[in-house]
Amino acid sequence: MHDSVLSVSAPASGVKGTVQVPGDKSISHRALILSALAEGTSTITGLSRAEDPTHTRGALAQFGVEFTDQPDGTVVVHGGLRHEPVDVLDCGNAGTGIRLLSGVCAGFDGLSVLTGDQYLRQRPMGRVTEPLRLMGAQVDARDHGHLAPLVIRGAGLTGISYELAAASAQVKSCLLLAGLSAAGPTTVVEPHPTRAHTEEMLLATGARVEINGTAVTVHPGPLTPAGHHVPGDPSQAAFWAVAAALAGEIEMPNLYLGFGRADFLNVLRRMGADVQMEASTGSVRVAAASLCGVEITGADVPGIVDEIPVLAVAAAGAKGTTVITGAEELRVKESDRIASTVAMLNAFGVRAEERPDGMVIHGQGDRAFTPGQVDSAGDHRIAMAAAVAAVARTSGQSTITGWGSVATSYPGFVEDLVAVSGARAQPI
Ligand SMILES: O=C(O)C1=C[C@@H](OP(=O)(O)O)[C@@H](O)[C@H](O)C1
Numbered sequence: 001m002h003d004s005v006l007s008v009s010a011p012a013s014g015v016k017g018t019v020q021v022p023g024d025k026s027i028s029h030r031a032l033i034l035s036a037l038a039e040g041t042s043t044i045t046g047l048s049r050a051e052d053p054t055h056t057r058g059a060l061a062q063f064g065v066e067f068t069d070q071p072d073g074t075v076v077v078h079g080g081l082r083h084e085p086v087d088v089l090d091c092g093n094a095g096t097g098i099r100l101l102s103g104v105c106a107g108f109d110g111l112s113v114l115t116g117d118q119y120l121r122q123r124p125m126g127r128v129t130e131p132l133r134l135m136g137a138q139v140d141a142r143d144h145g146h147l148a149p150l151v152i153r154g155a156g157l158t159g160i161s162y163e164l165a166a167a168s169a170q171v172k173s174c175l176l177l178a179g180l181s182a183a184g185p186t187t188v189v190e191p192h193p194t195r196a197h198t199e200e201m202l203l204a205t206g207a208r209v210e211i212n213g214t215a216v217t218v219h220p221g222p223l224t225p226a227g228h229h230v231p232g233d234p235s236q237a238a239f240w241a242v243a244a245a246l247a248g249e250i251e252m253p254n255l256y257l258g259f260g261r262a263d264f265l266n267v268l269r270r271m272g273a274d275v276q277m278e279a280s281t282g283s284v285r286v287a288a289a290s291l292c293g294v295e296i297t298g299a300d301v302p303g304i305v306d307e308i309p310v311l312a313v314a315a316a317g318a319k320g321t322t323v324i325t326g327a328e329e330l331r332v333k334e335s336d337r338i339a340s341t342v343a344m345l346n347a348f349g350v351r352a353e354e355r356p357d358g359m360v361i362h363g364q365g366d367r368a369f370t371p372g373q374v375d376s377a378g379d380h381r382i383a384m385a386a387a388v389a390a391v392a393r394t395s396g397q398s399t400i401t402g403w404g405s406v407a408t409s410y411p412g413f414v415e416d417l418v419a420v421s422g423a424r425a426q427p428i
């Protein structure tokens, strides 16, 4: 349901409070997949209940993997892929789900068909179909192998050494998961390092993994069941961090602050925000300060790839110009996030322009934004970034269409928004 509208009226009082953000989406996908691959019983605590990982869980159930929910929220997984999937694997809106599962399907002796919603079916899949074919999987897909649905007949793989054309944790993870059942080692080399959840979690589940700079090698072998704990999602915390940097003070406990995920906090610091973090507990506190524009280049992008839409809102409320380059990957997310971020800022009366590989944002300093009529383009991150802009820098009523997309990653967002801002916010 991606067609609801959020109507939000912001009070002038800014934001304040503590937010417990949902479990990390990237880690949730991986905890489900690695538990499903390990024969035996694994447990997952803190799992994100958002639609994206829930689709991954549903897809794994098609292989006969059993999941039980305990009253305290722990998910017990009876792992082992028992049979060919009995139906099409519906990955919903999740690029992470379809790309990681395609690696699992390539290693499995059977036929799998993977698809997703109208947004996912427009996202590039050649980046996984091509290397999986090189490993020996039979893979076909719409648009000559480039768009979902994907059809994969797996097994009989051989490990390869593969250099990624663009930095992508999803493609890296797909190939590492396929490599678990290939003959010989599989090595993935990245142009820039990306989030390391898959290799870290594979190591924790008994796989043989070697990491050498930007090269990761996995050796074939079984995984062992484990107890996975999913910490809070820093990419969701980024919305509150920006709201606080512009208009108040917010604390967030228990966040994942590991490699490749907390860089948005450094960008906010570079802008002048007051950011305190405690690595041992994952606690972060952000407070408002006078912000200034910054330059963001290609090497920064993998570490903030999902946070750029909301960082653009911070830039809009800063003094001076922010220039983002080397961010062309944003064009192939749930929406074209260069176009949709710029359109969102323009809807609030902020001057911003697209560049082929990024954007230029002319910060308004302390001047308020005008209330906006925003089209989220069906993209959860654009919708939530717009809600932050509305409560932090407008007074009056804004509307955000395509609000239903927020359930893919943060179903409780409106409740948290109301709690920290006192805004009147109602999906209609
Ligand atoms: O591996 C992951 O969990 C993710 C990797 C990133 O995508 P790419 O691998 O396409 O950069 C990111 O945008 C996505 O939200 C989650």
Ligand SMILES: C=C(OP(=O)(O)O)C(=O)O
Pocket (backbone or CB within 6 Å): 052, 093, 094, 095, 096, 097, 306, 333, 334, 381, 409
């Ligand atoms: C890009 C995202 O996710 P995915 O690629 O899994 O759809 C995201 O959550 O911003």
